[in-house]
Amino acid sequence: MKRLKIKEILTGEQIGQQVLVKGWVRTKRGSKNVNFIALNDGSTINNLQVVADVEKFGEELFKDINTSTALGITGTLVESQGSGQKVELNATEIVIYGKADPDKYPIQPKKHSLEFLRENAHLRFRTATFSAVFRIRHAMAFAIHNYFNQKGFYYLHTPIITGSDAEGAGQMFRVTTLDAKNPPLTEEGDVDFTADFFGKSTNLTVSGQLEGELGATALGEIYTFGPTFRAENSNTTRHLAEFWMIEPEMAFYELKDNMDLAEDFLKYLIRYALDNCMDDLQFLSKRLQEEEKNKPTEERSMELVEKLRFVLENDFERLLYTDAINILLESKHYKKGKFQFPVAWGVDLQSEHERYLVEKHFKKPVILINYPKDIKAFYMKLNDDGKTVAAMDVLFPGIGEIIGGSQREDNYDKLVARMEAMGVPVEEMSWYLDTRRFGSVPHSGFGLGFERFILFVTGMGNIRDVIAFPRTPKNAEF
RNA sequence: UCCCUAGUAGCUCAGUUGGUUAGAGCGGCGGACUGUUAAUCCGUAGGUCAUAGGUUCAAGUCCUAUCUGGGGAGCCA
Numbered sequence: 001m002k003r004l005k006i007k008e009i010l011t012g013e014q015i016g017q018q019v020l021v022k023g024w025v026r027t028k029r030g031s032k033n034v035n036f037i038a039l040n041d042g043s044t045i046n047n048l049q050v051v052a053d054v055e056k057f058g059e060e061l062f063k064d065i066n067t068s069t070a071l072g073i074t075g076t077l078v079e080s081q082g083s084g085q086k087v088e089l090n091a092t093e094i095v096i097y098g099k100a101d102p103d104k105y106p107i108q109p110k111k112h113s114l115e116f117l118r119e120n121a122h123l124r125f126r127t128a129t130f131s132a133v134f135r136i137r138h139a140m141a142f143a144i145h146n147y148f149n150q151k152g153f154y155y156l157h158t159p160i161i162t163g164s165d166a167e168g169a170g171q172m173f174r175v176t177t178l179d180a181k182n183p184p185l186t187e188e189g190d191v192d193f194t195a196d197f198f199g200k201s202t203n204l205t206v207s208g209q210l211e212g213e214l215g216a217t218a219l220g221e222i223y224t225f226g227p228t229f230r231a232e233n234s235n236t237t238r239h240l241a242e243f244w245m246i247e248p249e250m251a252f253y254e255l256k257d258n259m260d261l262a263e264d265f266l267k268y269l270i271r272y273a274l275d276n277c278m279d280d281l282q283f284l285s286k287r288l289q290e291e292e293k294n295k296p297t298e299e300r301s302m303e304l305v306e307k308l309r310f311v312l313e314n315d316f317e318r319l320l321y322t323d324a325i326n327i328l329l330e331s332k333h334y335k336k337g338k339f340q341f342p343v344a345w346g347v348d349l350q351s352e353h354e355r356y357l358v359e360k361h362f363k364k365p366v367i368l369i370n371y372p373k374d375i376k377a378f379y380m381k382l383n384d385d386g387k388t389v390a391a392m393d394v395l396f397p398g399i400g401e402i403i404g405g406s407q408r409e410d411n412y413d414k415l416v417a418r419m420e421a422m423g424v425p426v427e428e429m430s431w432y433l434d435t436r437r438f439g440s441v442p443h444s445g446f447g448l449g450f451e452r453f454i455l456f457v458t459g460m461g462n463i464r465d466v467i468a469f470p471r472t473p474k475n476a477e478f
Numbered sequence: 479u480c481c482c483u484a485g486u487a488g489c490u491c492a493g494u495u496g497g498u499u500a501g502a503g504c505g506g507c508g509g510a511c512u513g514u515u516a517a518u519c520c521g522u523a524g525g526u527c528a529u530a531g532g533u534u535c536a537a538g539u540c541c542u543a544u545c546u547g548g549g550g551a552g553c554c555a
Binding site for chain 2 (some may be wrong): 027028032034036047049051066067080081082083084085102104105107108109110111113116118170171206228230234236237238239240241243244350352353402403449450452453461474
């Protein structure tokens, strides 16, 4: 008999038929005559209720059926007599694929803390919460490819090992095959990387953007979607040492086109989640609502599905950096001295400032543009005022910066001048500068932190809970 | 990296101004129960109190260091 997925079975279309299901036990409830097994196979958040007659199978069998035991069950699908579900399976044959000793299996049929499950990250997929998160994560990854494919963007695989240390996005992880105890040395006593595998010093990428620009200035529109590495000692709920980033790069796009794309892209993904992941979203929402009960009323956030719809239905606020500073300076919050960090034109906005703008002042996503050139990267296009660059940050409530992007400097002389001023090695970056030497065009791009976006869609609070095996300072378990 | 905070049973936690034999709920196990919904009821076994050192007649409780978790900040996606 062909195995059916539980998602399919729960539609009820097979009522009256014999079906075969395979999955893992979530809970088993027993009584003298009949056992109820809640079976889950990962195809949906919902379980299939299996009804098994004790007399038919014998008591002994049920002793081996515990939480997380793997089963194959054949039976007749019938309308449920109980009130919790529409259909249930009357078992006629039960095969145990793998037992799970309840004395040793760490995940119990009860609520666990996210911290505990994080320490058991290899087993947390078997919980309702994490199965929902990872189904949504999959759906979003799929939707990302869908979106760009529909728009004629090409998926470009930029390198994970890079020989350039000038990407300028943070501390890098070194990639080497040299003997750590006894590396070859130069005459000056430094490590001699010419003897290393690649004949030079190499690292894990912190961004595929520079290579992405090479692709965009020939293919037109490209995007990257891959792992990214930052060796920063960041210990927060929104940072990982290994995370996934989506970086579209588009020829002939100016800053406004870039903003339009970013907003349309985010809304497409949110709509996709609402259209395709409603069961999981509703489960996560319910879970969140229960947590929110413990918070004071004013700190409670919007219900998850409502929040997603809200973002979908409202335009993002587009705001000049200069105007943002003025809003902050004129705020009661500022006048009462409630900001910890100073506010003045030229300073980088702190989390508290971004949060004020997004969560208190506008109460919706904000795109901030035209930042002072001194606080932004070398490749961003200098505006006509000579003071600001065509940068854009998309700020989301509860998350902060979810997208960072810009129109790129396409003028060769201006770019070189910026690199020299900021100490970027021009010689080494010759390959990158070729985009400006030969057929240079206005172009733009941005980077979306995949996990930060998943945080927003799932309503989860810690970035370590939206990636399967989180890598953070002092932690590379599993 | 800095600030705050926590580490007690498999899990979530209680444990008074330092004072006999460290508790509860859930989970596990055994039993009861004619259809349950994280079933219910009865019974039962689980602990080197994170680690190391110190103060004291006496330390789960006080002090110091280290490790680990959580929250916040910085860096950013």
